[in-house]
Amino acid sequence: MTLRDFQTTVLAHLSDVHLPPPSPLPSWRHFLNKRALSVVSWKRHRMHRHLPALTKAIETDMARHAPDLILNTGDLTNFGLAREFDAAASWLATMPAPCLVVPGNHDAMVSAPWETHAGQWGPWMEETDESHFPYCHVRDNIAVIGVNSAIPTPPFMACGRVGKAQRERLAAVLDATRHLCRIVMIHHPPRTGLVKWRKSLLDQRGVAETIARHGAALVLHGHSHDATLSTIRNTSIPLLGVASASLSSSRPWRQSGWNRIAVSRREEGWDIDLTTRQYTLDEGWRCTRRRNWVIRDEQH
Structure with missing residues (x-):
């Protein structure tokens, strides 16, 4: 065992930033679909709750903790407009550390060309296209595996789906990286009860069974806007949610925040140290969760 094997890698997990949309909004022709309802929701409610000042505070706090890698589990946009993807790409380029991202349901609000929309985030998704x-x-002893659960859905729905082909590829990637600390990123939580049915992962059972069968050290998700900690069903694999990075809320577990995750190699496996940090404009920063796990190496 070398000193490098015992080094600590610090990860920052955030989600659901919902960056401000372009102003003025583009032509009404872009909104003759589900986006029209989202614009109404934005103007009536969400623009008053998703605040750029909160996102900026999280960026500053993450930088102070000097992460080696930032993991963003989706919903950078509000309406899934091409101009929003372009603005989000510019924002990702300003992150205080290398960043990885997976799309969320707002990023797939309607069917759109990959190249002009989510494809603009290629540098932060290993240049993966929508079918791969x-x-x-892979960084140090960690394999970060980005799963895409974002699909266009009918009005009033925000469901996700991974699909059989992607689940099969996920199984293969998990098997190929058994010697590493495997961390799965996905927008929709692969477990029932964390979001309402209309926002759920439609094939959550299949996704959860794939992860349970092939193994992982940790699964990160967004979408719920809640700083939750549960497990992949019928396993001890931690399933970690995070509050929206921009949300102002009166409910403590929904107040803007991020997860600091420190991963260290140990003789018996992987040591994972979690700190959840949350922020309000009135009260500032507080630490709302500290947890530590040792995930046994499957080769032992």
Whole structure:
């Protein structure tokens, strides 16, 4: 065992930034679909709750903790407009560390050309196209596996789906990286009860069974806007949610925040140290969760 094997890699997990949309909004022709309802929701409610000042505070705090890698589990946009993807790409380029991202349901609000929309995030998704998820990024002793659950859905729905082909590729990637600390990123949580049915992962059982069968150290998700900690069903694999990075809320577990995850190699496996940090404009920063796990190496 070398000193490099015992080094600590610090990860920052955030999600659901919902960056401000372009102003003025483009022509009404872009909104003759589900986006019209989203614009109404934005103007009535969401623009008053998703605040750029909160996102900026999280960026600053993450930088202070000097992460080696930033993991963003989707919903950078509000309406899935091409101009929003372009603005989000510019924002990703300003992150205080290398960043990886997976799309969320707002990023797939309607069917759109990959190249002019989510494809603009190629540098932060291992240049993966829409038919070749999951991608795998290896850093030190960690394999970050990005799963795409974002699909266009009818009005009033925000469901996700991974699909059989992607689940099969996920199984292969998990098997090929058994010697590494495997961290799965996905927008929709692969477990029931964390979001309402209309927002659920439609094939969550298949996704959860794939992860349970082939193994992982940790699964990260967004979408719920809640700083939750559960497990992949019938396993001890931690399933970690995070509050929206821009949301102002009166409910403590929904107040803007991020997860600091420190991963260290140990003789018996992987040591994972979690700190959840949350912020309000009135009260500032607080630490709302500290947890530590040792994930046994499957080769032992």
